[in-house]
Amino acid sequence: MSSKEEFIEIFTSCITRDGADKLLDFLEHKCDFFTAPASARYHGAYEGGLCDHSLNVYHCLVDYLQRERVQELYGLEYSDESIAIVALLHDLCKIGCYKKGTRNVKDESGKWQTVPTYTFDDPLPYGHGEKSVYIANGYIRLNREEAMAIRWHMGFSGPEDNRTVGQALQRYPLAFALAMADMEASYFLENEDRL
Secondary structure, three states: OOOEEEEEEEEHHOOOOOOOOHHHHHHHHHHOOOOOOOOOOOOOOOHHHHHHHHHHHHHHHHHHHHHHHHHHHOOOOOOHHHHHHHHOOHHHHHHHOEEEEEEEEEEEOOOOEEEEEEEEEEOOOOOHHHHHHHHHOOOOOOHHHHHHHHHOOHHHHOOHHHHHHHHHHHHHHHHHHHHHHHHHHHHHHHOOOOO
């Protein structure tokens, strides 16, 4: 099964609220979600990397929420729909932002070679998590915890006031869980330097 097929299968089996069909149509036919990279040079910096990253985050989030400590000590329980929404849609902000290009790098022998790359150019500079919430809410109604999870999925990596980030992660545990899943996928599953 391809990544696109797996994404669509999870999406259609879990996300059933009003507007989900229009959102999936947008992702499939009206934007580059399934062909976009997840980044310009780091994790998922290849065609289709955004879809792969979204699936990796989904699987990491499902695994995190199934941990005994998380279930018993913290009492975190979320619907399959909420889990799929926050994981699969957390990086909608990257749609339409990456342009194919080239750059020069030295090969093993020290000779310069032209290699394919991506450049980042955001046509709607609305913020990272904020933009993903904005796009998703244009099709489906997110509940507060889902919106907060998507908004704060980067954790402490942004220029936000640390008190605000900490309060959001403490008040909305799904945001903390999604941030952990995103970091696990980005820094461990998709980090080519580790492989």
